[in-house]
Amino acid sequence: MIGGLIGWSYTAGFTLMVLTFGPYYFPSLTNWLIFAFSAASFISGIPVSMFADRTSRKLLLLISSLGSLVTSVLILSLISGLVNDQYIFWVLFILFSILVNMYFLTEDTLKSEYWITRRRGSYTAAVRVMSLGGSIPVIFLSSYLPVSLYLALAVTIFGVGFVASLVWYLIGVETGKGISISAWEHEK
Numbered sequence: 001m002i003g004g005l006i007g008w009s010y011t012a013g014f015t016l017m018v019l020t021f022g023p024y025y026f027p028s029l030t031n032w033l034i035f036a037f038s039a040a041s042f043i044s045g046i047p048v049s050m051f052a053d054r055t056s057r058k059l060l061l062l063i064s065s066l067g068s069l070v071t072s073v074l075i076l077s078l079i080s081g082l083v084n085d086q087y088i089f090w091v092l093f094i095l096f097s098i099l100v101n102m103y104f105l106t107e108d109t110l111k112s113e114y115w116i117t118r119r120r121g122s123y124t125a126a127v128r129v130m131s132l133g134g135s136i137p138v139i140f141l142s143s144y145l146p147v148s149l150y151l152a153l154a155v156t157i158f159g160v161g162f163v164a165s166l167v168w169y170l171i172g173v174e175t176g177k178g179i180s181i182s183a184w185e186h187e188k
Helices: 002-025 029-052 057-082 086-114 116-142 147-171
Strands: none
Touching: 002 029, 002 086, 002 147, 029 057, 029 086, 057 086, 086 147
């Protein structure tokens, strides 16, 4: 359940944040925002994936969820000034993109590690369907909100993701560092 909540919060929060910036605040930069998010995510994925195996993925999940929450709060609270100072906006947006990507990478790994090997694919697929399916009503229902409330909703959703990440950090399991993935087979 926590894994599904983590996935839903970041799918919905990311969609609300990224897809709002372009059309509303920077209509001429919408394509560039999508490209920049994708490029930052792709490029950051390489070192994050190498670093994640050397450190705690639970810690990376916690750091990235907190970082995503903080950068989204900064963007929301500074948005009127960021429209005029795009350099700071781009720095925050790229940082946000990297943190969200780190979050997606670590949460997918941790969710799949927790489930027993023979059920891992079906559980992961079910959680992805729930997180994407749960995002659709949020996006449609929130489309009638004023933009400031729309972005505040995104920040709130990131807050839910941070709380779920904190719970996972405190009670979740993690393989690696000498612990075989088959260790969890016998406990389920």
